[in-house]
Amino acid sequence: MKGLYARKSFDSQLQELTVRSLGPREVRLKVLACGVCGTDLHLLRQAEDYSPLGHEVCGQVLACGSEVKRFQVEQQVVLEDVALCGVCEACKSGRSDLCRSGQDMQSAPGMAEELVVHESMLHDATGIPPLAAAMTEPLAVSIRCVETLNPRPGKPLAIFGMGAIGLYCAAYARLRGAGRIVMIARDPNSARNRIAGEIAQAYGADDIVYTKEVDWQQRILAQEPVDAAIVAAPPPLCVPALDLVDYGGRVLACGITFGEDRQALLNINDMVFQKKSLLTSIAEPALDFPLSLQLIRTGRIDVQRIITHSLPLAQHERLKELYGQDAPAVKTVMLSA
Ligand SMILES: [Zn+2]
Ligand SMILES: [Zn+2]
CATH class of the missing domain: 3.90.180.10 (Medium-chain alcohol dehydrogenases, catalytic domain)
Structure with a gap:
């Protein structure tokens, strides 16, 4: 074997x-x-x-x-x-x-x-x-992220990262009643991002913004303040995510790396005064396989x-x-x- x-x-x-x-x-x-x-x-x-x-x-x-x-x-x-x-x-x-x-x-x-x-x-x-x-496991991981963050229904949600977890977070958050969903990736010219962007839209994401483009934050905030964000991307992206969310905003990090980019320098003062919080999620032990299987079986995702x-x-x-x-x-x- x-x-x-x-x-x-x-x-x-x-x-x-x-x-x-x-x-x-x-x-x-x-x-x-x-x-x-x-x-x-x-x-x-x-x-x-x-x-x-x-x-x-x-x-x-x-x-x-x-x-x-x-x-x-x-x-x-x-x-x-x-x-x-x-x-x-x-x-x-x-x-x-x-x-x-x-x-x-x-x-x-x-x-x-x-x-x-x-x-x-x-x-x-x-x-x-x-x-x-x-795909039961990655969908269950994404369900745990969204449930841990518990974004408010109808409110905007930003998702950093268009890998499998970010995409499934978008699909599940859409199903769960999120408001405008904005996907955030780095490079608009990446072949992987182009395909992932199409999938994100099929899953109900409203917009895709690239951090390589100037004024990407303004493009998001021009519409309405962002209530919550998921970082399904390397840990340093928690910094722009915490900047992006509004007063009282919540950021959930689930992306990990084994490299040097495992650390990020956070402005704790700003987080305290702005009442912002940073949460994390790891789906160990697994808790959401029954729901994940049900969503797959019924074709809801x-x-x-x-x-x-x-x-x-x-x-x-x-x-x-x-x-x-x-x-x-x-x-x-x-x-x-
Ligand atoms: Zn996995
Ligand atoms: Zn136990």
């Missing part, structure tokens, strides 16, 4: 792995599809050592441990990369978002032919096309709209041409078959 590992400079390789024997509550999956996440791209660009790729998994059950009752062979499922445990003090206090004792992928690559996981990480995804089902490329696992070296330069790749899904 093979699984994909990568380190910086898009140095990826399929490594031969042994599948561990099944524990009583474990399930062995054939991976059908696995999305390429921003974190995978960070590893492909910056990791010093070979690291496992992939956690946005749709799979099919190959075998179940002796005590597994909720799943059966051939059933199609999706995977929470970090699950909540349900029994720790945080879970029992109604703060399962703070649980740190649930099951996870134990450093196994989701971009692999097979995977062994604990059944508590799985959800039924019968009948959903595998490419769409693999067309999650496949962002998938610009799919690649057989064996063609992993093509990730370099898709992401090593400005190519029109918004979301790529690896297929194991």
Whole structure:
């Protein structure tokens, strides 16, 4: 059985792995599809050592441990990369978002032919096309961002970043009753941004503004003050986001980086006097898979709209041409078959 590992400079390789024997509550999956996440791209660009790729998994059950009752062979499922445990003090206090004792992928690559996981990480995804089902995780991440920020209905929302998370935030915020949605990206001439801009508009974004253009802030504020912003982009963009929001405005950061741009210099005085707040969100443990699956199943969010490329696992070296330069790749899904 093979699984994909990568380190910086898009140095990826399929490594031969042994599948561990099944524990009583474990399930062995054939991976059908696995999305390429921003974190995978960070590893492909910056990791010093070979690291496992992939956690946005749709799979099919190959075998179940002796005590597994909720799943059966051939059933199609999706995977929470970090699950909540349900029994720790945080879970029992109604703060399962703070649980740190649930099951996870134990450093196994989701971009692999097979995977062994604990059944508590799985959800039924019968009948959903595998490419769409693999988007359950990034949509759940975006749902958590928007719910944590809780933008007021009818009020303007700015979203920095037009990657998968920024785009799904736009789609979910639109569904949830946001007012004018403005997407903010850097370069209007980027091939990736052109495609992502079309997707953003299909998801209900009202405007796209580029920070490379002079007076981009004025262009946004000429319409009406911005109430809230999401930074689905590197951390330094929290600075212009906090500048952009109005008195009492709220900014939520979810973009991370493993590079030097992990820090930002904030004007705390201004935040205090202007009653602005900065929130963060990370979807560990996963909390929103049921809602994410429901929105996908019912077609309320067309999650496949962002998938610009799919690649057989064996063609992993093509990730370099898709992401090593400005190519029109918004979301790529690896297929194991
Ligand atoms: Zn992801
Ligand atoms: Zn717990």
